[in-house]
Amino acid sequence: MPELRPWQAAKPRVRKIAGAVRPRLARLATATKPQVERLRQAVGRQLARVTRANGPRLATLVRLPRAPRSGSPRSSRTLKTWQYTAGAATAGLALAAGVATAAGPWDADGQRTAERDRAAAQERPGGADHGTGSGTAAQDPAAAPSAGPVLTALGGATGTVKPAPTANATGNPAGASQRALTDLLRPLLDAPELGRTRTAVVLDIATGTRLYAEGASTALTPASTTKIATAVAALSALGPDHRLTTRTVLEPGTRQVVLIGGGDPTLTARRDSGGWASLRTLATETAKTLTKRGIRQITLSYDTSLYTGPDLHSIGVNDNLARVSPLMADEGRTDDSVRGPAPRVSDPAADAAQKFAGFLADAGIRTSAPGTAKASGRAGTLAAVSSPPLSSVVERMLTNSDNDIAEALARQTALASGRPAGFDGGAAAVDARLTMLGLPMSGASFHDGSGLDRDDRLTADLLTALLAKAADPDLPGLRPVLTGLPVAHFTGTLTSRYPGGAAGLVRAKTGTLTGVNTLAGTLVDRDGRLLAFAFLTSDTTNPQEAQEALDRTATALAGL
Numbered sequence: 001m002p003e004l005r006p007w008q009a010a011k012p013r014v015r016k017i018a019g020a021v022r023p024r025l026a027r028l029a030t031a032t033k034p035q036v037e038r039l040r041q042a043v044g045r046q047l048a049r050v051t052r053a054n055g056p057r058l059a060t061l062v063r064l065p066r067a068p069r070s071g072s073p074r075s076s077r078t079l080k081t082w083q084y085t086a087g088a089a090t091a092g093l094a095l096a097a098g099v100a101t102a103a104g105p106w107d108a109d110g111q112r113t114a115e116r117d118r119a120a121a122q123e124r125p126g127g128a129d130h131g132t133g134s135g136t137a138a139q140d141p142a143a144a145p146s147a148g149p150v151l152t153a154l155g156g157a158t159g160t161v162k163p164a165p166t167a168n169a170t171g172n173p174a175g176a177s178q179r180a181l182t183d184l185l186r187p188l189l190d191a192p193e194l195g196r197t198r199t200a201v202v203l204d205i206a207t208g209t210r211l212y213a214e215g216a217s218t219a220l221t222p223a224s225t226t227k228i229a230t231a232v233a234a235l236s237a238l239g240p241d242h243r244l245t246t247r248t249v250l251e252p253g254t255r256q257v258v259l260i261g262g263g264d265p266t267l268t269a270r271r272d273s274g275g276w277a278s279l280r281t282l283a284t285e286t287a288k289t290l291t292k293r294g295i296r297q298i299t300l301s302y303d304t305s306l307y308t309g310p311d312l313h314s315i316g317v318n319d320n321l322a323r324v325s326p327l328m329a330d331e332g333r334t335d336d337s338v339r340g341p342a343p344r345v346s347d348p349a350a351d352a353a354q355k356f357a358g359f360l361a362d363a364g365i366r367t368s369a370p371g372t373a374k375a376s377g378r379a380g381t382l383a384a385v386s387s388p389p390l391s392s393v394v395e396r397m398l399t400n401s402d403n404d405i406a407e408a409l410a411r412q413t414a415l416a417s418g419r420p421a422g423f424d425g426g427a428a429a430v431d432a433r434l435t436m437l438g439l440p441m442s443g444a445s446f447h448d449g450s451g452l453d454r455d456d457r458l459t460a461d462l463l464t465a466l467l468a469k470a471a472d473p474d475l476p477g478l479r480p481v482l483t484g485l486p487v488a489h490f491t492g493t494l495t496s497r498y499p500g501g502a503a504g505l506v507r508a509k510t511g512t513l514t515g516v517n518t519l520a521g522t523l524v525d526r527d528g529r530l531l532a533f534a535f536l537t538s539d540t541t542n543p544q545e546a547q548e549a550l551d552r553t554a555t556a557l558a559g560l
Contacts, residue, residue, distance in 0.1 A: 219443030223511030226451030262325025283359030299360030301373035309422025410449025
């Protein structure tokens with residue numbers, strides 16, 4: 001029997017996974033059709049431009065996933081940065097990315113990989129066969145690039161990011177010159193809408209070359225772009241597969257059950273958990289264990305001793321952030337929202353414990369009114385629920401600019417570093433972790449994990465270095481920092497921005513406080529170079545106009 005090629009051996013496994021997720025994909029295709037159509041229209045002009053500029057490169061990329069012809073010599077190709085970035089702009093992959101993004105953050109068990117592959121095959125005519133068994137008819141268009149090879153450098157554990165070519169066919173340097181960047185960006189950054197002070201850095205991620213700098217080492221208030229630093233620190237300290245666990249224990253010789261907060265800011269009490277850890281499930285499993293032991297009535301307590309120090313942020317009571325507690329359900333929101341500002345309960349831990357008591361009652365367990373207590377080391381576990389991997393939590397934080405998750409991750413970084421899990425300990429732990437990574441920390445000052453504190457200070461140099469570090473092929477665990485960035489005119493805090501031009505091409509974290517507007521992320525220039533950029537401004541007077549001015553600057557950079 002002839003030896004199977006790797007792609008042949010993997011095909012049954014991919015078919016099995018794709019078949020398992022087919023019902024979910026059908027629902028996703030229906031739910032996301034308007035978003036996908038909007039993205040398709042928005043990036044149409046950019047696709048034509050990229051195709052003209054990168055025709056030979058795209059042709060090479062399209063050939064990569066095809067099976068070798070019978071008798072042809074085996075060859076090894078390494079996917080280059082400019083190949084996967086240019087290829088990612090093709091229509092088939094843009095649509096596949098739309099379906100995958102709407103489903104939520106990538107997970108670590110391969111399911112989302114199969115979904116992306118499946119979407120790439122089904123969302124347009126032609127396309128590679130990813131396990132349907134039908135193949136591609138001879139008269140159909142040539143297969144689109146498979147999602148896996150194109151997206152490996154962003155989300156997979158394999159593949160090596162290579163520098164963009166240093167010269168084009170005429171021998172001239174590839175990409176825009178530094179002088180051209182200066183001529184383009186300086187007048188845009190000098191726009192009066194951007195206030196009295198503005199700094200900027202543009203960096204070629206593959207080579208580490210700084211292509212543009214203005215006030216690179218000047219530390220300014222970063223607002224929510226602080227979350228990029230928090231994400232890098234947390235992933236570095238804990239790893240992308242780390243999970244946050246909420247559990248219940250029974251004190252020996254008593255009927256006292258303690259609900260222990262593990263610092264999971266994504267714990268939900270909603271009937272549909274959406275894949276996050278469920279307080280209802282924890283109550284159901286706890287009730288089952290108690291019932292097996294013949295216990296039908298308990299004293300219920302809850303333990304919030306994981307965190308220390310004040311739980312109220314320096315901004316005071318605010319719809320942008322609940323009191324920071326290791327035990328909370330749905331971030332203490334009092335409405336049905338899952339992101340953005342919302343009224344919060346005054347005591348998230350007590351609220352979660354009260355809801356938990358109600359779920360226990362529904363399962364046949366009577367409880368006392370919940371009270372605070374610290375679980376002893378002798379207490380035995382009854383049940384536990386855990387968050388998705390930290391990689392997913394980080395992506396949710398960045399996409400939605402979630403302040404509650406950011407503050408929780410700063411405290412988790414502190415715990416992993418042996419520091420007190422409070423505002424001060426979290427800030428110090430983030431600073432120390434980034435210093436260990438060799439990042440340019442001059443002028444940096446952290447006071448929280450979310451960027452809501454106006455005393456936070458970061459530089460454009462540090463922000464672009466953080467993004468480059470997240471793209472380092474030797475540090476794949478940091479990749480969620482890139483994949484979690486909002487996509488222009490499509491996801492998260494950029495959904496309503498970039499209605500044309502760079503829609504779908506810019507991925508960036510936004511930052512907004514009174515008088516402060518910032519933007520930091522990645523984009524692909526005309527020559528397929530993956531660039532990191534950071535723009536920070538202060539003393540702005542009109543947030544909408546400042547935001548639009550920053551978007552124009554990023555759009556111009558993508559079109560250079």
